[in-house]
Amino acid sequence: MSDLSFRELLGQPDIELVRQLARDSGGFSPREVDLAAELVEERLARGLEASGYHFIFAQWGPGVPALGYVCYGPIPLTRSSWDLYWIAVAKGTQRRSVGRRLLAEAERRAGGLGATRFYIDTSGRADYTPTRAFYEAAGYRAAAALPDFYAPGDAKMVFAKAL
Amino acid sequence: MSDLSFRELLGQPDIELVRQLARDSGGFSPREVDLAAELVEERLARGLEASGYHFIFAQWGPGVPALGYVCYGPIPLTRSSWDLYWIAVAKGTQRRSVGRRLLAEAERRAGGLGATRFYIDTSGRADYTPTRAFYEAAGYRAAAALPDFYAPGDAKMVFAKAL
Numbered sequence: 001m002s003d004l005s006f007r008e009l010l011g012q013p014d015i016e017l018v019r020q021l022a023r024d025s026g027g028f029s030p031r032e033v034d035l036a037a038e039l040v041e042e043r044l045a046r047g048l049e050a051s052g053y054h055f056i057f058a059q060w061g062p063g064v065p066a067l068g069y070v071c072y073g074p075i076p077l078t079r080s081s082w083d084l085y086w087i088a089v090a091k092g093t094q095r096r097s098v099g100r101r102l103l104a105e106a107e108r109r110a111g112g113l114g115a116t117r118f119y120i121d122t123s124g125r126a127d128y129t130p131t132r133a134f135y136e137a138a139g140y141r142a143a144a145a146l147p148d149f150y151a152p153g154d155a156k157m158v159f160a161k162a163l
Numbered sequence: 164m165s166d167l168s169f170r171e172l173l174g175q176p177d178i179e180l181v182r183q184l185a186r187d188s189g190g191f192s193p194r195e196v197d198l199a200a201e202l203v204e205e206r207l208a209r210g211l212e213a214s215g216y217h218f219i220f221a222q223w224g225p226g227v228p229a230l231g232y233v234c235y236g237p238i239p240l241t242r243s244s245w246d247l248y249w250i251a252v253a254k255g256t257q258r259r260s261v262g263r264r265l266l267a268e269a270e271r272r273a274g275g276l277g278a279t280r281f282y283i284d285t286s287g288r289a290d291y292t293p294t295r296a297f298y299e300a301a302g303y304r305a306a307a308a309l310p311d312f313y314a315p316g317d318a319k320m321v322f323a324k325a326l
Contacts, residue, residue: 032240076198079314117311144307146323148280151242160309 004098006105007057007066014055015040021069024090027131036086039071052076053085056109058102067092070102072110072118080116103138111163118163119143124155135159167261169268170220170229177218178203184232187253190294199249202234215239216248219272221265230255233265235273235281243279266301274326281326282306287318298322 015037022028022036043053052073057066068089075081084106089099107118122131124145132142140159149156178200185191185199206216215236220229231252238244247269252262270281285294287308295305303322312319 035239075312077195078312081312119309119312143309144321146282146306146321149238149241149244149282154242158307158309 003061004058004101005061006102007059008055008109010040010043010055012044014057015044017057017066018055018069018071018088021066021090022086022088025068025088026091027088036071036088039085054106054109056102056105058089058098058105068098068102070106072106074110074113074115075119080114082110082115082118084118084120099134100138107161107163116163118161120159122157122159123150124157125153132157132159167221167223167264168225169265170222171218171272173203173206173218175207177220178207180220180229181232181234181251184229184253185249185251188231188251189254190251199234199251202248217269217272219265219268221252221261221268231261231265233269235269237273237276237278238282243277245273245278245281247281247283262297263301270324270326279326281324283322285320285322286313287320288316295320295322 018040019033019037022033028036039053040055043051043055045051048054053071054073055069055071057069059066069087070084071086072082072084075083084103087099087102089102107115110118118140120135120140122128122135138161140161142157143160144158146156148154181203182196182200185196191199202216203218206214206218208214211217216234217236218232218234220232222229231250233247234249235245235247238246247266250262250265252265270278273281281303283298283303285291285298301324303324305320306323307321309319309321311317
């Protein structure tokens with residue numbers, strides 16, 4: 001069995017790929033899927049430096065379709081804090097493992113670019129319990145909770161990790 | 164003496180005006196001044212809806228130069244949470260009063276557009292004590308603190324207010 005391989009280079013087809021991966025992950029609303037794709041458009045239009053959006057796609061060996069991706073980047077006006085904007089893995093086998101390895105790869109590459117802290121925003125809703133457990137297992141801790149941020153009864157949780 | 168008047172319409176000269184107001188406020192770094200101006204550029208390039216950046220300029224009567232401005236907008240993926248991105252008032256007379264009234268005007272107009280909560284990020288550094296006191300006097304409370312967010316020893320404080 002092939003090992004997981006990563007690529008960072010982006011092209012126009014990745015707008016649709018990200019849309020499909022976000023949709024296939026089952027974890028995002030239509031509006032969120034649109035926004036995920038918009039980040040690829042912005043990256044393609046403005047470049048890595050100006051957009052600040054880094055992408056990594058994961059696939060089992062070269063030449064096969066990507067089955068997950070992560071989008072992350074430096075937080076403006078901070079010295080070395082980075083944000084994980086999106087992570088999505090298509091449902092199916094090895095799902096957790098691909099997500100875990102994509103996140104680790106993003107941290108590793110960001111660390112190489114000077115990142116010292118990683119932040120992830122997620123929901124405090126009950127149906128996000130597996131998502132929060134995933135981040136906790138990866139070494140993140142809940143650093144802040146903003147009640148009713150996304151909607152009444154839907155808090156924003158900020159997870160943080162020192163690299 | 165004239166009363167304070169507000170305007171929302173933007174034009175190309177406001178890129179330089181915002182840069183000047185942010186600089187004259189004395190509260191922003193050169194990088195922050197650049198970023199403040201970039202938000203005007205993005206608003207002019209993409210429009211109100213797509214950029215999400217609302218602006219209000221304040222001046223003592225019509226036809227005199229603006230002496231402060233606020234930039235705010237709806238937070239994507241939230242139902243009715245809004246963010247105060249920037250507020251800057253040129254140093255001089257009536258400074259606190261102009262800032263207070265600009266903030267109140269932003270809340271009032273956002274409320275009219277459906278906002279139910281306002282968020283403001285600021286620094287936890289000692290030299291930001293007057294800034295935090297300003298938000299507290301306006302009814303905001305510190306809802307989260309993220310240590311070392313901006314830099315080692317420089318926390319991000321999130322202030323929140325239910326409208």
